[in-house]
Amino acid sequence: MTALLEIEEYRLAFDSFDGSAAVLDGIDLTIEAGSTLGIVGESGCGKSVLARSLLGLNPSPPARVASGQIRFEGRDLLTLRPAAMRALRGRRIAMIFQDPASYLNPVLSIATQMEDAIRGQDAAAGGAVRARRAARAHAHSLLGSVGLPDPARLLASYPHQLSGGMRQRVLIAMALAGDPTLLVADEPTTALDVTVQAQVLALIAELVRDRGLTLMLISHDLGVIAAACARIVVMYAGTVVEDAPTRALLEHPLHPYAQGLIAAVPDLDRPEITPRGIPGSIPSLLSPPSGCRFHPRCDRATARCAAEKPLLRELLPGRRVACHHATP
Amino acid sequence: MDRGLTLYLARRIGLAGLMLFGLICLTFVISNVAPSDPAALAAGPDAGRSQIEQARREYGLDKPLPEQFLRYVGDLAQGEFGRSIATGRSVGTDLLRYLPATLELCILAMLIGVLVGVPLGVLSAVLKDGPIDHVTRIFAVSGIAMPPFWFGLLLQLAFATGLGWLPTSGRLSVMTLPPDPITGLMLVDAVLRGQWDVFREGLSYIILPAIVLSFPCLASILRVNRGEMVETLRADYITAARAHGVTPWRMICVHALRNAMLPTLAIIGLRWGWMMSSTVLVETVFDWPGIGLYAVSSAIAGDFKPVMGVTLIVGLNFMIASLIVDLLYGVLDPRLREG
Amino acid sequence: MILPRRLRLAIFLLTRSFASMLGIVLVTVILGLALLGPVIVPYPDHVAGGIDLANKLQSPSAAHWFGTDEVGHDILTRVIIGARLSLLVGIGITLAAAAIGVPLGILAGLVGGPVREAIMRLTDLFLSVPGLVLAIALVAALGPGIVNAMIALILVWWPGYVRLADSKALSIRAEPYIEAARVAGAPTFRILWRHVLPNSLSPLIVKMSMDVGQAILAVASLGFLGLGAKPPTPEWGAMISIARGYLPEWWWYAVYPGAFIYAAVLGFNLLGDGLRDILDPRSHRG
Numbered sequence: 001m002t003a004l005l006e007i008e009e010y011r012l013a014f015d016s017f018d019g020s021a022a023v024l025d026g027i028d029l030t031i032e033a034g035s036t037l038g039i040v041g042e043s044g045c046g047k048s049v050l051a052r053s054l055l056g057l058n059p060s061p062p063a064r065v066a067s068g069q070i071r072f073e074g075r076d077l078l079t080l081r082p083a084a085m086r087a088l089r090g091r092r093i094a095m096i097f098q099d100p101a102s103y104l105n106p107v108l109s110i111a112t113q114m115e116d117a118i119r120g121q122d123a124a125a126g127g128a129v130r131a132r133r134a135a136r137a138h139a140h141s142l143l144g145s146v147g148l149p150d151p152a153r154l155l156a157s158y159p160h161q162l163s164g165g166m167r168q169r170v171l172i173a174m175a176l177a178g179d180p181t182l183l184v185a186d187e188p189t190t191a192l193d194v195t196v197q198a199q200v201l202a203l204i205a206e207l208v209r210d211r212g213l214t215l216m217l218i219s220h221d222l223g224v225i226a227a228a229c230a231r232i233v234v235m236y237a238g239t240v241v242e243d244a245p246t247r248a249l250l251e252h253p254l255h256p257y258a259q260g261l262i263a264a265v266p267d268l269d270r271p272e273i274t275p276r277g278i279p280g281s282i283p284s285l286l287s288p289p290s291g292c293r294f295h296p297r298c299d300r301a302t303a304r305c306a307a308e309k310p311l312l313r314e315l316l317p318g319r320r321v322a323c324h325h326a327t328p
Numbered sequence: 329m330d331r332g333l334t335l336y337l338a339r340r341i342g343l344a345g346l347m348l349f350g351l352i353c354l355t356f357v358i359s360n361v362a363p364s365d366p367a368a369l370a371a372g373p374d375a376g377r378s379q380i381e382q383a384r385r386e387y388g389l390d391k392p393l394p395e396q397f398l399r400y401v402g403d404l405a406q407g408e409f410g411r412s413i414a415t416g417r418s419v420g421t422d423l424l425r426y427l428p429a430t431l432e433l434c435i436l437a438m439l440i441g442v443l444v445g446v447p448l449g450v451l452s453a454v455l456k457d458g459p460i461d462h463v464t465r466i467f468a469v470s471g472i473a474m475p476p477f478w479f480g481l482l483l484q485l486a487f488a489t490g491l492g493w494l495p496t497s498g499r500l501s502v503m504t505l506p507p508d509p510i511t512g513l514m515l516v517d518a519v520l521r522g523q524w525d526v527f528r529e530g531l532s533y534i535i536l537p538a539i540v541l542s543f544p545c546l547a548s549i550l551r552v553n554r555g556e557m558v559e560t561l562r563a564d565y566i567t568a569a570r571a572h573g574v575t576p577w578r579m580i581c582v583h584a585l586r587n588a589m590l591p592t593l594a595i596i597g598l599r600w601g602w603m604m605s606s607t608v609l610v611e612t613v614f615d616w617p618g619i620g621l622y623a624v625s626s627a628i629a630g631d632f633k634p635v636m637g638v639t640l641i642v643g644l645n646f647m648i649a650s651l652i653v654d655l656l657y658g659v660l661d662p663r664l665r666e667g
Numbered sequence: 668m669i670l671p672r673r674l675r676l677a678i679f680l681l682t683r684s685f686a687s688m689l690g691i692v693l694v695t696v697i698l699g700l701a702l703l704g705p706v707i708v709p710y711p712d713h714v715a716g717g718i719d720l721a722n723k724l725q726s727p728s729a730a731h732w733f734g735t736d737e738v739g740h741d742i743l744t745r746v747i748i749g750a751r752l753s754l755l756v757g758i759g760i761t762l763a764a765a766a767i768g769v770p771l772g773i774l775a776g777l778v779g780g781p782v783r784e785a786i787m788r789l790t791d792l793f794l795s796v797p798g799l800v801l802a803i804a805l806v807a808a809l810g811p812g813i814v815n816a817m818i819a820l821i822l823v824w825w826p827g828y829v830r831l832a833d834s835k836a837l838s839i840r841a842e843p844y845i846e847a848a849r850v851a852g853a854p855t856f857r858i859l860w861r862h863v864l865p866n867s868l869s870p871l872i873v874k875m876s877m878d879v880g881q882a883i884l885a886v887a888s889l890g891f892l893g894l895g896a897k898p899p900t901p902e903w904g905a906m907i908s909i910a911r912g913y914l915p916e917w918w919w920y921a922v923y924p925g926a927f928i929y930a931a932v933l934g935f936n937l938l939g940d941g942l943r944d945i946l947d948p949r950s951h952r953g
Contacts, residue, residue, distance in 0.1 A: 017679055018672075055571050059562075090573030103568040107586045107661060116582070117572035124573055174572050350792040358808050465686050469940065473932035475884055477891045478907060478925030481914065485922075489915035605797030609888055613911075623800070627807040628893050635807040643796040 003071075004033040004182060004214050005054070010068030010078075012049060014285075015061055021285040023049050025238040025293070027068070028312055031182070036208060036215040038225030038246070040261065041235035044282050047218045050235075051186045053077075054093055054216075056085045072182070086124040090117060090178035098187040100167035104159035111155035114139035114174055121178040142173040146203060165196035172203065182214045183207075189224055201228055222265055226250060234258045237283055237293040240312055243320040254321040254328075256298045292324070300325050336658065344651050351643045355636045356400050360393065409640070410633035414626060419637040423619060427641065428512030429499060430611070430618030434603050435513070436534060437542035442596060445546040446585075449553025449592070454580060456558055464550060471547020476606055480540045480613035487536060494532050497615040504529055537614040541606060545599040552595040556588035563587070590661055597653030601646030677945045684944065690937025697931045701751040710741040714748050714901065724917050734919040737909070738899075742920060745901040746927050752902055753931060756817060757883035761875050763821045768828025769871065773863055775829065776836025787833065790826040798823040799888065806894045813886075813902065816895040820885050824878065831874060835867040869946035873939050880935030887928045903928045 012024040024046045031037045039047045052058045053070060054077060070077040072093065077085070097103040105113055115135040122129040130138070136155065143151035146169045159167055168188065175183060185204060189197035205228050208215045219225050225232055225246075232249050234242040234257065242255040253259045260278035267273055280297035283289050289296050295305035304324055312322040367384035368375065375383070384390050388399055403410070409419035452461040488496040499514065500506055507517040507526055515534065518527035560566065561584050569583050607620030615621065619638045626634035681687045705711060709731075713719075719739030727734045733742035771790075775783040793801070798820075805819035839845060839862055848858055889895030890904025898905050903924040910921035 017676055052567075057567055057571060086573065086575075089571055095568075095571040097564065097568055097571075099564065102564040105565040105569065105583050105587070107590075108583065112582075113569070116569070116574045116578055120575040120578060121573040123575050171568070174568075178573060347791065347795050350788070351795055354792055354796070355804070358804055361808060462685055465940075466689070466937075469686070469933060469936045470929075473880060473884070473929060473936050475887055475891070475904075475907075475925055475928045475932070477888065477904075478921070478928060481907070481911065481921050481925070485915050485918055602797045605800040608799060608803060608892065612892060623803060624892050624894075627803050628811070630807070630810070632804070632807040635804050639796055639800050639804040642800045646797055647795060 002033050003030045004073065005031040005216075006069070006071045007050075008069045008071070010050075010053070010070060011066035012046075012053065012058070013064045013066050015064055019286050020064075022066075022288060023063075023238050023285055024053075025288070027238075027240055029233050029240055029243060031214055031216060033181075034212055034214055035231065036217065036229040038229030038232045039216065039218045039235055040220065040222055040225050040232060042282055043220055044237075045235045046238040047235050048098075048186050051095070051184050051216065051218050054182075054184055055089055055095055056080070056082075057095075083124070086120075087126070089124065090121045090175070090180065091125060092178075092180055093182045093184060094175035094178065094180035095184045095186065096168070096171050096175045096188050099191040100164060100171050101159070101191070103171060104167055106159055109156060109158055110162075110170055111136055111139065114142070114155070114170075114177065117174050118177050138177065139173070142176055143170065145176070146170075146173045146207075148173070163196075164192050165199060168192060168196075168200050169203065172200075172207070176207065176211075179211075180213070182216065185215065185217045187219055188217070190219065190221070197224070204228060222250075222261060234261065237288060238285060239293055239322065240320075241294065241322050243312070245318060248316075248319060254315060254319065254326045255323045256300055256325075257294050292322075337655070340651060340654050344647050347647050348644065351640065351647075352401060352404060353397075355639055356397055358639075359632065359636055360396075404640070409637035412626065412634045413631040414629050414634075419634050422622060422634060423637050423641060426617060426619045426622045428509075429514075429616060430604065430607050430620060432513040432515060433534060433537055433541060433607060433610070433616060433618060434600070436515075436538040437545060437603060438596070438600055440538060440542040441545035441549055441599065444542075445549030446553050446589075446592065448546075449550045450557055450580060450585060450588075452550070453554045453557030453561060453588075461554075464554070468547040468550045468554075471543045471545075471550075474543065476540050476544070476609045477613050479543060480537065480610060483536045483540060484613070494536055497613075499533055499617055500526070500530055501533075537610050537616050540613070541603060541610045544606065545603055548595050548599050549592060553588060553592045556591045557584060560584045560587045590657060593656060593660070594653055597649045600649045601642075604642045604645050680945050681941055684941060686937050687941025687944065690934050690939075690941050693930050693934025694938050697750055697754060697927075697934060700747050701754045704747050704751045708741075708744040708747050710744045713740040713744045724913065724920070726917075727919050733923040734917070736906075736920055737913065742906075742923055745906065746903070746924050748901045749903045749906065749924065750927065750931070752896070752900070753883045753886065753928070754879075756813070756886050757879045757931075757935075760817055760820045760824060760882040760886070761878045764824035764878070765828050765871070765875060767821070768825040769832045769867070771825075772829040772832025772834075773836045773867075776833040777840060777858070777863065779840075783833070786829060790829045793823070793826040794830075799885065802885065802889065803892070803894060806889065811894045811897070813890075813896040813900065816886060816889045820882060820889075823885075824882065827874070827878075828871075831870060832867055835870065836863050839863050839866050873943045873946060876939035876942055877936055880932040880939070883935070884928065884932045 007027050007029050010024055010027040011022065014021045014023050027050060029037075039050070041047050049058060049063075054072070056077065065078050068078070072088070077088075080088070104110075115132055118135040118138055119129050119132070139155060140151045143154055148154055148166065148169050154162070154166075154170070159170075162170065172188075183204075188204065189200050192200060201224060204215070204217075207213060208228075215229065217225060217228050230246055232244060232246050233240055234249070234255065236257050242249065242253065242258045244254070249258060250262060253262050257278070260276070263276045264278065266275045278297055283293060283296065289306070291307050292298070292301070292305045292310050295301040298305065302324070308324070310322045310324045312320050315321050315326055316328050367380050367387065367389045388396060391399070407420045409423065411417070412419050412422055415422055448464055452464040455461050484496050487494045495501070504526060506514055507521045507523050510517050510520050515527055515530050518524070518530055561580075563584075566579065566584055569579050574583060604620075607616075607618055608624050609620070610616065611618045611620035612624050619641060623635050623638035626632065681691070700707075705714070708714065719735075722731075722735050722739040723737055725731055725735040725739075731741050731743065733746060736742055736745070771786050775786040796804075802816070802819040802823050805822060806815055809815040809818065842862075845858060845862055848862070886895055887902070887904030887907075890902045891908045892904075893908055896902035896905045898909050906924040907921050910917070910924070913920050
């Protein structure tokens with residue numbers, strides 16, 4: 001397998017009146033073509049910001065790239081010109097979002113929004129722009145392919161007339177419009193009812209399989225990630241702390257934070273075990289802890305943890321961890 | 329779903345009716361709290377005691393206030409606003425005669441305000457915190473801060489007496505015969521009658537007052553539109569539209585602007601109402617023969633039936649404008665369409 | 668010395684914005700002129716009347732920076748004295764309107780029910796006619812003059828404060844901590860004093876700053892129309908009203924008083940804008 005996306009030493013800061021917050025502090029990760037990668041972490045750990053970086057969606061200012069590279073199909077996305085970035089959006093990299101209610105335009109019909117996306121992608125690619133009617137026909141077939149009944153009626157409706165699950169399917173259909181290679185899903189099920197969550201997750205898995213998509217799924221919910229991804233990256237306060245195959249991570253987490261995350265998940269089969277929380281709260285990124293950013297909350301922390309930042313190292317084949325004390 | 333809209337409509341129109349009644353009460357109260365004796369005013373400055381008493385009986389001013397009020401409402405219902413002392417004509421006739429000139433001025437000023445204000449608002453929102461944004465901010469506050477009468481005088485000094493490009497004041501040269509009225513709006517009539525030279529001349533007279541009248545309105549539209557655009561451009565659905573590859577042009581002009589236009593529309597309606605009130609200043613500076621000039625010259629003469637007439641018209645116009653805005657909101661926002 | 672973060676943020680936001688700084692400078696200059704006016708004017712006798720026909724309608728020069736008017740008065744002197752009048756009138760109208768409107772609005776919002784209904788309908792009524800025309804109607808009834816102009820403008824201005832205070836009181840009344848205070852039996856006036864007033868203060872200050880500017884403009888407008896201050900009162904609008912007869916040859920007569928109206932109103936509006944940036948949490952984003 002070849003690497004589709006390689007992120008190296010990526011640092012992103014948000015500048016504000018109170019100073020500069022190191023939101024992403026040296027991210028290193030790789031996604032193989034055709035693989036599924038999940039990114040898990042508490043809210044505020046920078047996973048959504050990372051996802052948006054792939055499409056150049058972080059508003060700047062306040063966002064400022066401090067260093068690093070994001071290579072997609074060999075090209076560095078961070079140095080891409082705006083026009084080149086637009087040519088990627090939708091056609092190579094597509095994105096689905098957290099709350100479908102707020103990510104669809106309330107005053108435009110579904111047809112208009114889908115046609116504009118399709119025609120915009122045509123224009124960015126520099127080829128002929130499809131006529132509205134052709135774009136609508138494409139939109140019609142896309143809605144059908146995500147399992148939505150009566151696409152014609154759907155196209156004429158407005159977002160507020162649809163249920164949450166339908167809206168998310170519409171957004172997924174829009175993401176598929178340009179036949180992308182990489183699908184970035186940012187908390188795609190968080191705002192949905194539990195029963196709908198499962199349907200949407202199954203739909204994403206099906207699309208990934210049928211279309212040979214590469215998936216980057218972001219969630220704070222380890223269960224969601226484990227269900228859809230072969231590999232998991234655990235993020236904490238803007239850093240990658242562990243990177244492992246799903247099964248290996250769930251059975252034998254190496255980083256204390258990953259261990260804490262897994263212990264915090266309630267187990268339906270064994271309700272007598274009370275899930276354990278991780279003491280403390282996520283640190284301020286304006287003045288992050290020295291050394292390992294997790295050390296103030298870690299029960300294994302030593303003087304070294306406060307002084308020296310642990311590097312992400314390959315501890316076992318295919319497993320990387322950033323902890324001074326991790327042992328195989 | 330239609331029932332919801334009908335109910336909303338009925339409620340809104342009912343409210344407007346109530347406001348109209350209130351407005352009539354207000355003008356009646358103002359007329360009656362005046363320390364000056366309306367009978368003395370009606371009888372004229374040289375009238376003796378007996379003539380004043382006669383006028384009092386003639387106008388029903390000796391009757392108790394509730395009866396006077398009923399009579400006032402009844403007169404208004406028949407389009408009878410009373411008689412102007414200065415012109416000697418019925419105020420209703422005068423208003424009909426002066427209103428088209430004011431409307432024409434307001435329509436042109438509103439066109440300028442919208443056509444310049446909305447694009448500038450969009451531009452400064454897109455280029456937020458850039459040099460253009462800073463310049464338009466000062467420009468916008470200037471529109472609200474600059475005294476219209478002074479701005480008018482400056483423009484007259486520059487373009488009329490200074491450069492000699494445009495006439496100083498009036499609606500048309502005394503030498504030119506205005507077109508036979510069809511709509512009462514002279515520029516429109518000139519076009520309809522094919523009198524292009526009259527149209528050009530009319531345009532040269534109206535352009536300065538229209539610019540002055542449009543400035544505060546333009547400034548408000550610009551500010552509101554910019555603010556709304558800044559908010560909208562931060563919205564999640566705009567991020568999504570970018571991610572999906574919608575072209576920047578279409579994203580700004582349709583996806584964002586359509587959302588920002590709703591509050592902008594509200595300010596346009598409000599400003600249309602206020603504009604007719606600002607005409608008192610602009611028409612005075614440019615000797616524009618509209619209801620504003622009519623109100624001011626009557627007020628100075630202490631002739632307040634015309635002033636009340638203009639107040640009623642301006643208030644009525646204001647109410648209709650806000651009514652139309654509310655109804656348009658229902659049409660433009662699909663979420664409201666279903667009540 | 669370390670200032671609290673809030674204050675540092677306020678100073679940062681103000682100084683970052685050219686518009687806000689311009690507002691502060693303009694308001695400071697106008698306030699300075701109003702306070703020091705009688706001391707610094709070059710021709711103090713021209714304030715009260717000393718006619719000097721030999722020097723009438725002089726163009727701007729070293730002796731008369733802004734030229735002289737039709738009776739030989741130094742225009743600079745009269746414009747500076749006019750600052751004092753305009754500012755007093757503008758602040759007076761705003762304070763009086765707020766003094767009427769704010770208590771009514773808080774009452775409406777806190778008590779609710781038929782009391783609120785009555786107050787709000789009366790407010791709507793006054794807001795149903797654009798201010799300037801309503802003021803002209805009132806002046807037409809009361810008779811022209813600066814005092815009547817002020818009364819008319821106060822009558823036009825108070826409803827805006829009712830709306831503001833009412834909406835603030837309503838939203839604060841719905842806050843859980845007020846519910847809690849009510850349940851705990853705190854008397855209404857105490858709730859008002861401790862919670863509603865402090866929370867309404869920011870938008871109130873912003874509105875008042877802008878309204879001082881707008882009131883100055885309104886008074887000048889009435890003066891210009893001949894319905895406000897009467898000449899020879901050194902009121903900016905009234906001065907322009909006379910000066911209009913001397914255009915275009917004696918342009919400075921109309922231009923300088925107008926420039927001062929513009930500067931004063933611009934200053935208060937920019938200041939209000941800048942204050943809103945600091946005080947309104949909504950504008951903190953971005």
